[in-house]
Amino acid sequence: MAQEKEKEVEVQSLTAVTVRFAGDSGDGMQLTGTQFSDTTAIVGNDLSTLPDYPAEIRAPAGTLYGVSGFQLHFSSSDIHTPGDSPDVLVAMNPAALKINLKEIKKNATIIVNTDAFDKKNLNTAGYEANPLEDNSLEGFKVIEVPITTLTTNALKDSPLSPKEVVRCKNFFALGMMYWLYNRPMEPTLDWIKQKFKNLPDVADANEKALKAGYYFGDATQQFTTRYTVEPAELPEGTYRNISGNEAVALGFVAASLKSKLPLFLGSYPITPASDILHFLSKYKNFGVKTYQAEDEIAGIASAIGASFGGSLAITTTSGPGLALKTEATGLAVMTELPIVIVDVQRGGPSTGLPTKTEQSDLLQAMYGRNGESPVCIVAATRPNDCFEMAFEASKLALKFMTPVILLTDGYIANGAEPWKLPKPEELEEIPVRFHTDKETFQPYGRDENLARPWAIPGTPGLEHRIGGLEKANITGDVNYSPENHQLMCELRAEKIEKMKKFIPDLEVDGDESGDLLVLGWGGTYGAIIEAINKSRAEGLKVSQAHLKYLNPMPANTEKVLKNFKKVLIPELNLGQLSKLVREKFLINVETLNKLQGLPFKSIEIQNKISEILGGKNGN
């Protein structure tokens, strides 16, 4: 433990801070970031996170492409994004510094692990001279800490090997940051105890490293200011910090409980969707069956089998997997069985950018199947919205006997934020009725929503056959007649259109008409809201609406859009919603497209708004 000594510490109160932890992919930065976020949530700040990690699990040490980062924005007021540019960068090595330097604020604080700034690491990162020594960091507030040495000193009595000891340095850095931002260590200490309960030496070492970091902050003369960020004024309620992937998982379990149907997940591991499989496989005592299939196709095929058997059946994947599920999705369309397909979008095409975010699967979801093959498409806007949209997707699939594609993306799937928990009794029931009456049974008979009856194996007298061949309406017999095929194609499309009656209207934030509406969809919500708020603060008049239902779109969409002179659609693709909107409503739209594997910064949208409305650019 560092020697405690008296020093003058100024305490400064901030409203919002953006911190970025960065290091080698083996440095444990994701863990450090997650711990800092969880603790920050518990002390009551609003927060939003952006994990940004390479596709390689352990990229060669010290390389630029091996840098793993975790950004966290926390605040005493309501926030919507992980922050455009960090105020503080914790750089565990030269590569982490180099990669992130252009991202951080001009006067940002940089805490560096000086031990990692040796010749070898500097070379690997492509530095000719040590940036800590050549004034290239002028303007930044650089705090140099020999984190590795201090960690090793603190753990000199540990039975762990020197290599394992060095691995604890992320906890030292975390402890230091806890001190700096006045956060309690207890949540992390509890977590360590729980996580390493079978490895007492590791638990002990991590605990010591964390405390050593904290006390180092307290003792060192390098830190003369400590910061506080007061709890945010969030609406009353019980909260927990949640990532999009976990929220998706919970949404489906909740839908299973409310529909009284067992939940079945057929899935194949794929970044960044695998966490949904991990979470769901824990809920055995909720009757959840998770099937890790041999491939993406078996993932959805097994879900279709389970749906035929009467389960709430889902499959989870990312873009390349959705491509593989194409034919089977068509089978679910043809057999009119309820399934939910979750696509956690990532950069494409092909393997693309597995760990980076994008919104480029909208058109694949919409059109990526043979034949006229309409499905319902919904999209979640932020991590905590994933719960509601998974629940909603289940509800629609079951009500209309149809596949529903739920689009999220790598950013909201891995990002986390506080979530105000719904009261169990407030969640609506999802009524499901299996058909059991022999007299009235027609496999492709239809209710007022055009949904066919769900008659599951085990029901006496209702033995029937369905499949991928065209079906005669009502009887469900195989039928190739020209009139019937046209009718069925139209019915399947009409069924999706009928959902409009059950989905909420598109809401406009701001004036109902005017010069500019910013129309977003899915995970860009936070960045758009922040851009709108800032634009308004600069005196610009701009309205905003966000689509969560992409197929069908809400009934009032056209009316909303036509009340504005211009519509701006920012999306992380080359203009996919723009295409749909132009085609559907015959209006022109302005586009703002970003394909960098990263979410929008609010400033990028704000600048575009300014440009359109003739305001001045932000910076």
Added chain:
Amino acid sequence: METNIDEKEVKLTAKDFKSDRDVRWCPGCGDYSILAQVQRTFPNIGYKKEDIVWVSGIGCSSRFPYYMDTYGFHGIHGRAPAIATGLKVARPELSVWVATGDGDLMSIGGNHFIHTCRKNIDIKIVMFNNQIYGLTKGQYSPTSEKGKITKSTPFGSVDYPFNPASLALGAEASFVARSIDREPKHMQEMIMRAAEHKGTAFIEIYQNCNIFNDGAFTTLTDKETKADSVITLENKKPMIFGKDNNKGIIIEGFNPVVVDLNDGKHSVDDLLVHEETDESPIRSFILAHMTDHPGMPTPIGVFKQITKPTYDGGVAKQIKNVTEKKGEGTLKDLLYTPNTWEVS
């Protein structure tokens, strides 16, 4: 064997399993016999009609579910084992069957097939092997012999066929059997055995496609030749075949050799005794590969049957155990975990 038939219930007959759809296979197709033997056997497999599901892929064989008056699912090419797996895992109390062909199962569905076997999903896979693509009009299939001349291989195919029994054994299927469309009694017995087996059961049925590959199995079905070309596997019995039961199989090294029981040098006691339940895969592999050697008879019957826990059973058991330990989960448990905080 598990049975869920109420004693008092009316006994079902083959007719009860006939659906009201016209059967549309080519006249003379071996598929008719398979359908008839299934319909004859099913009243006795111990399941109510409504608890039986036939799942299929694409191909002539995959029209099978339409003709059975049970629940049926005509899937997409190759995916029947995956669809059936989802259904069985979700509903372990059902009797789930897959009707498939050599193209459907060995080619496009190969991956699903081997993983179904590996996981020991309790489904029954009946593969109609006609060694040709019928529904797409006559291309060579993954079980066609090398050198096969078809529309897509006018100069003869240059690749090697799969040996389905060997593939199933290699994928650790717990039940592997073979029968022939022209052996109705034998086929019924194999279907019954598969029905009784708990775990993945694979039956390969040699099926004549009289349109595109007529006579592929003639030596095995022709009265004149069949006795010398087919050997029927019977558990714990020495391996005897031939018109006058005058031939037998012995093992030399790891190779099967045909011996004449009348040559004065060999007796029944020297012959290989069939052991279906042998845990070691060696015997069953030797049997599966007998078809590689010219002059060796083709075995029909059960190559292997072993008992091991099923995947679907394992899933159900885990759910039961965890639920007993933690109690049935409620919405409150789901949402209100220990890491929450209050804002007031």
